[in-house]
Amino acid sequence: MALPDAGTGAAPFLRIEGVSKSFGSFKAVNDVSLTVEKGEIFALLGGSGCGKTTLLRMLAGFEEPTAGRIFLDGRDMAGVQPWDRPVHMMFQSYALFPHMTVAKNIGYGLKHEKMTKAERDARVREMLDLVQLTQFAGRKPHQISGGQRQRVALARALARQPKLLLLDEPLAALDKKLREHTQFELMSIQQRTGVTFIVVTHDQEEAMTLADRIAVMDKGVVRQIGSPTEIYEFPNSRFVASFIGSITSFEAKVAGREGAHLVVDVPALGGRILARDVPGVVEGQAVTLAVRPEKLNLTKERPESPNAVEGMVKDLAYFGKDSLYRIALPSGALVQAHAVNARRGMEAARVADWDDKIWLSFDPGSAIVLAD
Amino acid sequence: MAEPSTLRDATAPVEPRQGGAFARWLDRRGWSDILIGGPYIWLLLLFLVPFLIVVAMSVATKTSTAPPISWGGEVPLLNWEPYQRVLSDGLYLRAFLTSVMNAGIAMILCLFIGYPMALGLVRVAPSWRNILLMLVILPFWTSFLLRVYAWMGLMGRNSWFNGMLTDAWNFLVPIDWAVRSIPMMNSNFAVVLVMVYTYLPFMILPLYASLERLDTTLDEAAMDLGSRPARVFWDVTLPQSVPGIIAGGMLVFIPAAGELVIPSLVGNASSPMIGRLISDEFSMARDWPMASAIAVMLLLLMVVPTMLYSHYQAKAGGSK
Numbered sequence: 080m081a082l083p084d085a086g087t088g089a090a091p092f093l094r095i096e097g098v099s100k101s102f103g104s105f106k107a108v109n110d111v112s113l114t115v116e117k118g119e120i121f122a123l124l125g126g127s128g129c130g131k132t133t134l135l136r137m138l139a140g141f142e143e144p145t146a147g148r149i150f151l152d153g154r155d156m157a158g159v160q161p162w163d164r165p166v167h168m169m170f171q172s173y174a175l176f177p178h179m180t181v182a183k184n185i186g187y188g189l190k191h192e193k194m195t196k197a198e199r200d201a202r203v204r205e206m207l208d209l210v211q212l213t214q215f216a217g218r219k220p221h222q223i224s225g226g227q228r229q230r231v232a233l234a235r236a237l238a239r240q241p242k243l244l245l246l247d248e249p250l251a252a253l254d255k256k257l258r259e260h261t262q263f264e265l266m267s268i269q270q271r272t273g274v275t276f277i278v279v280t281h282d283q284e285e286a287m288t289l290a291d292r293i294a295v296m297d298k299g300v301v302r303q304i305g306s307p308t309e310i311y312e313f314p315n316s317r318f319v320a321s322f323i324g325s326i327t328s329f330e331a332k333v334a335g336r337e338g339a340h341l342v343v344d345v346p347a348l349g350g351r352i353l354a355r356d357v358p359g360v361v362e363g364q365a366v367t368l369a370v371r372p373e374k375l376n377l378t379k380e381r382p383e384s385p386n387a388v389e390g391m392v393k394d395l396a397y398f399g400k401d402s403l404y405r406i407a408l409p410s411g412a413l414v415q416a417h418a419v420n421a422r423r424g425m426e427a428a429r430v431a432d433w434d435d436k437i438w439l440s441f442d443p444g445s446a447i448v449l450a451d
Numbered sequence: 452m453a454e455p456s457t458l459r460d461a462t463a464p465v466e467p468r469q470g471g472a473f474a475r476w477l478d479r480r481g482w483s484d485i486l487i488g489g490p491y492i493w494l495l496l497l498f499l500v501p502f503l504i505v506v507a508m509s510v511a512t513k514t515s516t517a518p519p520i521s522w523g524g525e526v527p528l529l530n531w532e533p534y535q536r537v538l539s540d541g542l543y544l545r546a547f548l549t550s551v552m553n554a555g556i557a558m559i560l561c562l563f564i565g566y567p568m569a570l571g572l573v574r575v576a577p578s579w580r581n582i583l584l585m586l587v588i589l590p591f592w593t594s595f596l597l598r599v600y601a602w603m604g605l606m607g608r609n610s611w612f613n614g615m616l617t618d619a620w621n622f623l624v625p626i627d628w629a630v631r632s633i634p635m636m637n638s639n640f641a642v643v644l645v646m647v648y649t650y651l652p653f654m655i656l657p658l659y660a661s662l663e664r665l666d667t668t669l670d671e672a673a674m675d676l677g678s679r680p681a682r683v684f685w686d687v688t689l690p691q692s693v694p695g696i697i698a699g700g701m702l703v704f705i706p707a708a709g710e711l712v713i714p715s716l717v718g719n720a721s722s723p724m725i726g727r728l729i730s731d732e733f734s735m736a737r738d739w740p741m742a743s744a745i746a747v748m749l750l751l752l753m754v755v756p757t758m759l760y761s762h763y764q765a766k767a768g769g770s771k
Contacts, residue, residue, distance in 0.1 A: 139675055161674045174672035178690045187686075188676035239677065 090153065092117040092275060093138075093243060098147030099299075100133050107133040109299035110147070115292075120269055120276040122290035124283060126322075130299040131279045135245050138277065139168045152242055162191075167241040171248040173232035175220040181231050182207065182216040188239040206234040209268060226257045233265070237272060246278045250285055262288050283323050287311070295319050316451035320369050327414050328369040331448070333360050340443050343368055347412035352386040354446035367449040374445035375416035377404065377430045377437055384440035390414065392431045404431070406439060414439060502750070509533055509743035520739050533744035543728065543745065547752070550725040553639055553714075554707035557646040561654040561703045562696065564647070569658035569695075570688075573665075584659070587652050595649070599716050602645050606635040606717065641717040642724070646707050653706075654699040661695025662688070697760060705753050725749055 091114035100108040108130040115121045123131040136142045138149065140161035149156040156164065167188070175184050186203040194202070207213045210230035215223055220231065229249070236244055249265065250258045266289060269276050280286050286293050287307040294304045295318075303310060303319045314320035317328065329347040336342065340353040341360070345368050352368070360366060381387060393413065394405035397420075404416045416439065418430055431437045510533075512526035513519060522528050537543045572583055590598065605612040613632050621629045635641055665688065673683040711726035718724065723731075725745060733742035 139671075141671060141674075160679075161671070162677045162679050166675075168672070168675045170668050170672055172666070172668055174666065174668040176669060176673075176687060187673070191677035235676070 091115065092119075092152055093277075094150040095134075096148045096150070098134070098137065098144045098149060100130075100137060100142060101145045106299050108137070108144075111296075111299075111301050112147075113294055113301060113304055115275060115277065117275055118273050119291045120266070120278060120289055122278045122280055122286035122293045123296060124280055124286040124293050124322075125296035126281055128298075129296040131281075131296050132247060133299075134296075135168070135247055135277065135279045138243065139166055139245055140164045165242040166245060167236040167239060167243075168245040168247065169232045169236045169249055171251060173220075173228050173252075175228055175231055175235070177220055180217050180219055181212060181223065184220065184231055185234045185238050187235060192239060202238060206238050209237070209271070210234045226253055226261065229253060229261065230264075233268065237268075237274065240272075241274060244274045244276050246276060248280055249278060251280075251282070258285075265289065287323075295322060297322075314369075314447065314449065317367050317369070317449050318451075320447060320449060324371060325415065326369045326371050326447075328367050328449075329412065331366050331368040333362050333364045333366055333448075335362050341448055343446075343448060347408065347410045348386075348388050349408065349410055350388075352446060353443035354448045355444050357448045357450065360448065360450050364450065369447040369449055370414075370441055370445060371447075372403070372415045373401075373417040373419075374441050375414065376440045377406075377416055377418050378440065379431070379437065381438055382440040384442065386443060386446065387438055387440040389436060389438050392433055392435050392437055395431075395433065404437075406437060408439075505743045505746055508739050509747050511740045511743075513738050513740055518739070519737050530740060533738075533740045534748075536741065537744050537748055543725075546723050546725045546728050547748070549639070549722050550708045550710075550749075551752070553642050553646065553724060554704050554710070557643050557650060557707050558654075558700050558704045560643065560647045561651050562700065565651055565654035565658055565699065566696075569655050569662055572655070572659050573662045587655050591652070596712070598649070599645055599713060602641075602648065603636065603717055606641055606644075608632040608634075608636070636717060637719050639719060639722070642710075642714050642719075645713045645717055646710060649713065650703040650707055653702040657698040657702060658692065658695045661692050661698070665691055694764075701757065701760075708753065709749055 093115040095111055095113050098108060098111050099106065111130075111134060123134060125131045133142060137144050138156075140156070140159060140163075143157075151164075151166065176187065179187070182203050185206050186199060189199045189202060192199070203216075204213070207216055210233060212223075212227060212230055212234070215227060220228055223231070229252070233249075246265075250261055253261055262285065265276075276289075278286070278289055280289075287310075290307065292304060292306055293310050295302045295310060297318055303315050305313070310319060311323050314323065320326050320328070329345050331343040331345045334342040334344045334351055336356065337353065339356060341356045342351055343354055343366065344350075345352055348368075354368060376382065376384070381389075388408060390406040390408045392404055393407040396403045399420070401417050401419045404418060406414045406416060408414060507522075508520055510529045510531065511520040511522050512530040512532075514521045514526070568587070572580060572587075575583060604610055607613060609632075613635065617630060617632050620633060635644075669687050669691075670683050673687045674680070678686060708724075709726050710724065711730055714724040714727055715730075718727075729742050729745050729749075732738045732745065
């Protein structure tokens with residue numbers, strides 16, 4: 080399935096056109112088309128085996144597409160060997176050369192550039208400075224920490240000033256604290272160098288914070304391409320909606336349209352509710368109604384909202400900044416709701432306690448109707 | 452009162468086993484000591500003690516008694532004469548040189564033949580790998596002597612193999628250079644050929660072990676950074692396989708330098724290798740001190756480079 084995407088009118092920097100890759104009878108990547116603009120951070124997001132790494136390896140030249148073409152800066156990359164591509168990769172394992180020092184690792188690709196030794200040394204120094212590893216230049220990879228190794232890998236991939244930098248799970252090997260810090264560092268280095276980044280990740284949070292645009296992949300197919308906000312707020316399928324963030328979904332049936340809204344029959348919520356209109360759905364069609372936990376309002380009194388239902392608190396978990404409620408509806412359905420703990424206090428902060436009756440409501444704009 | 456027995460602290464150490472000091476020692480750390488100590492005792496009894504006996508024999512004096520050596524009494528306690536002869540007599544120095552040359556050439560040839568084979572074993576599909584590894588080891592299933600005799604048959608003047616090579620030679624060279632057969636037997640060429648054949652697996656196996664551990668994403672990283680495959684081999688694969696090259700080199704060089712059977716059977720009797728000299732001095736001349744002195748010198752020749760290597764390894768600080 081080829082999806083149209085939100086590129087601008089000008090010729091895109093990277094164009095992937097109907098690319099497929101089969102290993103025997105297994106289709107790892109199936110007819111993927113997408114474009115990436117110059118200077119963008121683009122994320123390929125998906126679970127393991129979704130084809131994101133295979134797509135990345137085709138961009139690097141390690142795999143040839145079975146079908147389709149890849150254009151980089153107007154040049155067809157078919158048959159171009161990895162060593163001839165202006166594309167560099169930061170490997171998930173970093174793949175630093177264990178027998179070379181940090182400086183030698185960073186300077187490795189520069190051997191193939193027409194540069195004097197002084198120019199080469201200057202570039203290595205510049206790169207060491209960029210990733211703040213100047214004092215570690217003489218160390219071997221096994222003598223530095225994991226976070227430092229990650230930065231050496233980044234500097235090595237950037238040293239030859241590639242047109243495209245491919246990052247394979249760049250933060251997966253780092254611990255949580257370091258990961259957050261490194262995310263911002265990656266973004267700032269991307270801004271300073273202006274190199275186009277393609278990041279492969281299975282971590283939706285990483286994709287959301289790093290990327291300008293995300294392609295969500297599943298079973299070799301791109302399911303949706305868009306900015307993090309578009310993907311989160313306007314998912315186009317149940318797969319995307321449930322892959323990004325948590326969501327509660329119900330079976331529903333379209334009952335008609337009322338003004339700008341869609342009226343859907345949701346048995347689990349005990350009646351009709353109003354939702355954001357989606358083009359293409361018709362009356363009587365079976366759809367899915369999905370609501371994100373943080374879009375649900377919890378109140379003691381019946382709210383004004385057109386979408387309101389009374390339930391009982393079945394379970395609650397306190398996370399500090401917010402609490403997660405699991406609410407049982409009269410229909411037997413369970414709904415998850417996040418409530419921010421704005422007020423400070425012991426018990427007073429909670430909207431409701433175990434077994435309390437509570438009203439759930441949500442804005443029609445927050446109710447997502449998914450046909451797929 | 453019998454109270455204390457029921458109030459015993461649960462965190463107190465377990466009661467030592469009934470029995471003597473030996474049982475307690477066995478419980479505490481005996482098994483690990485025995486396991487670690489085993490190889491040391493083995494080395495002590497079967498290497499160090501015999502070696503010291505050889506050293507002692509090398510400074511004894513040759514007599515006509517049985518055994519034909521003695522220390523002290525009518526002869527000097529320490530007799531350095533065998534060493535002086537080893538270092539001054541051209542025969543022994545030439546034998547050392549021949550041994551080192553033959554073993555060195557065999558080692559280098561084994562490296563050049565074995566490296567591509569080991570690399571092939573690593574790169575081949577895993578389903579083939581075990582079969583090919585098996586084929587490398589397969590010659591060991593046949594008696595070593597039988598294989599040397601087979602080579603003697605092949606290299607001999609009347610063999611079909613020699614005949615084939617002779618025909619090829621006569622076909623290629625001008626008529627004046629034509630020969631009736633190629634003189635392969637009883638030469639250093641024959642010694643090196645058979646040693647390469649015999650010791651090749653000892654080169655391939657450590658090389659395979661060191662190449663097999665290498666991370667192939669490093670090759671991809673080097674390619675990604677602009678290196679063609681030949682360059683990747685030179686920059687990434689080769690430097691990382693140096694420990695394997697050194698291990699394989701030592702496994703070939705050390706036994707080849709002291710080799711007795713191969714040079715005796717196919718070698719040139721007028722330029723003997725050192726193993727042959729030791730054997731002759733010991734069993735034919737019955738000069739045990741001389742044989743021991745040569746053996747000690749040979750060992751020194753082998754041990755010094757090995758120690759230099761481990762010193763260098765230790766200095767590299769476990770960086771592989």
